[in-house]
Amino acid sequence: xxxxxxxxxxxxxxxxxxxxxxxAVPASAxxxxxxxxxxxxxxxxxxxxxxxQGLPIANAAVTLSADESFGGVAGRVxxxxxxxxxxGVATVxxxxxxxxxxxxxxxYVAPSETEPEVATAFVTMPGITSQVYRSSAxxxxxxxxxxxxxxxxxxxWAILLSVALRVIAIARAGADAGAPSPQPPRGRRADKSxxxxxxxxxx
Amino acid sequence: xxxxxxxxxxxxxxxxxxxxSRREGGGPLAAAEPRASWLSRLEHAAFAPVxxxxxxxxxxxxxxxxVIAWGVYAYSHQLREGLIVTGMRDRISxxxxxxxxxxxxxxxxxxxxxxAILRVSQARWRTPITRMAEFITVxxxxxxxxxxxxxxxxxxxxxxxxxxxxxxxxxxWDVLAITTYLTASIAYLFLPMIPDLALFRDRLAGxxxxxxxxxxxxxxxxxxxxxxxxxxxGTAITTAMILIIPIAVSVHTVVSWIFAMTLREPxxxxxxxxxxxxGAIFSGIATxxxxxxxxxxxxxxxxxxxxxxxxxxxYMLAAFALIMIYGNVSEYVTTGYKLEEGAEFHFRQxxxxxxxxxxxxxxxxxxxxxxxxxxxxxxxxxxxxxxxALLVDVAMWVERYFIVVSGFRVPLMPYEPSSYAPTWxxxxxxxxxxxxxxxxxxxxxxxxxxxxxWEVAEDQESIETAPARRPLAPGAxxxxxxxx
Numbered sequence: 001x002x003x004x005x006x007x008x009x010x011x012x013x014x015x016x017x018x019x020x021x022x023x024a025v026p027a028s029a030x031x032x033x034x035x036x037x038x039x040x041x042x043x044x045x046x047x048x049x050x051x052x053q054g055l056p057i058a059n060a061a062v063t064l065s066a067d068e069s070f071g072g073v074a075g076r077v078x079x080x081x082x083x084x085x086x087x088g089v090a091t092v093x094x095x096x097x098x099x100x101x102x103x104x105x106x107x108y109v110a111p112s113e114t115e116p117e118v119a120t121a122f123v124t125m126p127g128i129t130s131q132v133y134r135s136s137a138x139x140x141x142x143x144x145x146x147x148x149x150x151x152x153x154x155x156x157w158a159i160l161l162s163v164a165l166r167v168i169a170i171a172r173a174g175a176d177a178g179a180p181s182p183q184p185p186r187g188r189r190a191d192k193s194x195x196x197x198x199x200x201x202x203x
Numbered sequence: 204x205x206x207x208x209x210x211x212x213x214x215x216x217x218x219x220x221x222x223x224s225r226r227e228g229g230g231p232l233a234a235a236e237p238r239a240s241w242l243s244r245l246e247h248a249a250f251a252p253v254x255x256x257x258x259x260x261x262x263x264x265x266x267x268x269x270v271i272a273w274g275v276y277a278y279s280h281q282l283r284e285g286l287i288v289t290g291m292r293d294r295i296s297x298x299x300x301x302x303x304x305x306x307x308x309x310x311x312x313x314x315x316x317x318x319a320i321l322r323v324s325q326a327r328w329r330t331p332i333t334r335m336a337e338f339i340t341v342x343x344x345x346x347x348x349x350x351x352x353x354x355x356x357x358x359x360x361x362x363x364x365x366x367x368x369x370x371x372x373x374x375x376w377d378v379l380a381i382t383t384y385l386t387a388s389i390a391y392l393f394l395p396m397i398p399d400l401a402l403f404r405d406r407l408a409g410x411x412x413x414x415x416x417x418x419x420x421x422x423x424x425x426x427x428x429x430x431x432x433x434x435x436x437g438t439a440i441t442t443a444m445i446l447i448i449p450i451a452v453s454v455h456t457v458v459s460w461i462f463a464m465t466l467r468e469p470x471x472x473x474x475x476x477x478x479x480x481x482g483a484i485f486s487g488i489a490t491x492x493x494x495x496x497x498x499x500x501x502x503x504x505x506x507x508x509x510x511x512x513x514x515x516x517x518y519m520l521a522a523f524a525l526i527m528i529y530g531n532v533s534e535y536v537t538t539g540y541k542l543e544e545g546a547e548f549h550f551r552q553x554x555x556x557x558x559x560x561x562x563x564x565x566x567x568x569x570x571x572x573x574x575x576x577x578x579x580x581x582x583x584x585x586x587x588x589x590x591x592a593l594l595v596d597v598a599m600w601v602e603r604y605f606i607v608v609s610g611f612r613v614p615l616m617p618y619e620p621s622s623y624a625p626t627w628x629x630x631x632x633x634x635x636x637x638x639x640x641x642x643x644x645x646x647x648x649x650x651x652x653x654x655x656x657w658e659v660a661e662d663q664e665s666i667e668t669a670p671a672r673r674p675l676a677p678g679a680x681x682x683x684x685x686x687x
Binding site for chain 1: 431
């Protein structure tokens with residue numbers, strides 16, 4: 001009977017010890033500890049180290065995600081992926097995470113492991129009053145910009161202006177030719193022929 | 204007075220014939236007298252719409268004004284109550300107005316593009332129909348631009364597009380392209396009309412109201428027909444016709460980009476620009492055929508607008524029908540082969556569900572049947588081509604409708620797809636828009652030369668003098684239709 005009590009005490013102690021270890025770090029799973037901190041307004045930094053010796057875990061693939069809701073639709077949003085460096089640090093840049101406290105899910109695969117491990121941590125994003133992320137959509141090709149558009153439109157309108165100047169030239173030539181006289185319907189060939197023959201004046 | 208002028212004209216024509224004959228080493232042209240008679244009929248055909256007004260004309264104008272008045276009433280209702288009186292909502296925010304806008308911009312290619320291409324390619328058969336094609340362009344652009352303003356809930360904010368516009372926005376490109384195209388189209392309509400306006404100024408004095416003579420005098424810019432004036436006009440027309448082709452292509456390309464540069468699954472297409480331009484020319488040819496048929500009948504232009512013109516335009520219609528069929532197959536086969544999530548929804552609504560009736564009418568009734576009507580010898584006549592043109596115009600409006608509305612209907616988020624049904628306000632305003640289009644054409648024809656008189660005369664002169672310039676082969680006969 002007493003031996004059973006001893007076994008139970010040992011098991012409870014182990015459980016309490018494990019719980020104490022789990023609560024002592026921001027996030028941990030099995031033999032790895034994960035710390036998460038904000039790195040500026042648009043990046044999260046994750047540090048992985050072994051739970052037993054506290055050594056950094058390098059070259060581990062880390063995926064961060066968070067539960068978010070938008071427009072009445074809730075779901076898990078992946079924030080980004082990165083690999084840890086020699087110091088066990090991975091920096092994940094992301095595009096959208098509103099100000100306030102967020103529970104972030106850290107999924108990582110240690111180099112010696114095959115199965116991913118998961119930990120969670122809380123991170124507080126500072127209050128943001130300006131746009132965090134600016135889109136860099138599009139490919140910037142030198143010379144292909146607004147100036148080119150303006151130059152193109154200006155060229156077209158300059159040609160149209162030259163057409164308008166031709167109309168003014170027609171009016172001036174008409175003024176030089178004198179008063180109008182009735183004309184038959186005819187084309188340019190007729191006009192040239194008549195002009196050469198001197199059949200009519202002022203045409 | 205008029206008789207005296209006719210005598211003078213006949214003398215001019217005879218002098219022209221004699222001069223040519225002397226220059227070419229032959230005797231007086233035997234065809235001089237028939238040519239004078241032909242020119243007289245041409246003059247009469249050109250003057251008749253301006254000088255003669257039937258009771259039907261007034262009834263037609265009154266009817267159009269009534270329809271427009273009803274449309275103005277509907278629009279005033281929309282202005283008072285806001286866009287809530289339309290069927291447009293936040294999820295489907297474009298409807299009949301943008302559909303009709305795109306349609307009108309499309310048929311505006313009738314004119315200038317067709318006229319310019321035929322002029323560049325020196326197709327001589329074009330001369331009796333170029334003027335109609337050119338004024339369809341201007342009238343369609345004016346009618347279409349109005350629908351953009353109507354689509355704005357607050358028309359007083361229309362200038363905000365300019366005041367707060369961004370160069371990066373396709374909307375700004377569209378404004379630039381359409382205003383440039385309208386200006387170039389007016390210039391391209393006006394330039395070849397100058398000699399005809401001078402003819403009207405000189406011939407119609409005393410036969411029409413003084414304000415018309417004043418208008419002809421003003422617009423004919425002191426045209427006397429001197430060599431310098433012909434040279435200036437020739438240069439201006441050449442410049443305008445070369446310039447207007449890329450402008451016209453850019454206009455409908457940019458209109459298509461308003462769709463294609465928006466994040467909507469059905470509009471994610473790289474061939475949208477080419478597809479819209481082809482569709483625009485397609486519907487433009489159809490509209491030109493319909494207007495030709497109506498004006499030919501009303502103003503008895505059978506001598507100038509012959510079955511040949513309808514058949515030739517019918518061939519162009521059939522060619523563009525094939526291009527449109529190819530565009531549909533190319534677009535939908537490639538998209539459907541991959542069939543991403545949004546595309547699957549779109550394909551279902553387009554081919555099987557909500558828009559299936561519209562799509563299959565467009566494809567079969569608007570592309571396949573018109574092509575067959577033109578290609579079968581039994582229906583390759585005026586009535587067959589006009590029927591094909593009517594089908595094409597209706598189908599192309601329908602195409603714009605399902606492009607606009609079905610594009611908005613594909614959900615961007617996991618919500619129930621919305622629906623759209625036009626209200627009486629939208630239908631009334633749309634019908635009034637078409638009435639305005641018809642009214643502007645009616646009024647234009649009533650004031651300005653409907654036929655490019657000098658071009659038709661020049662064409663006829665070239666036909667008559669062509670055999671004299673080239674020695675005829677032994678046994679050959681003179682065919683007046685040669686070169687048509």
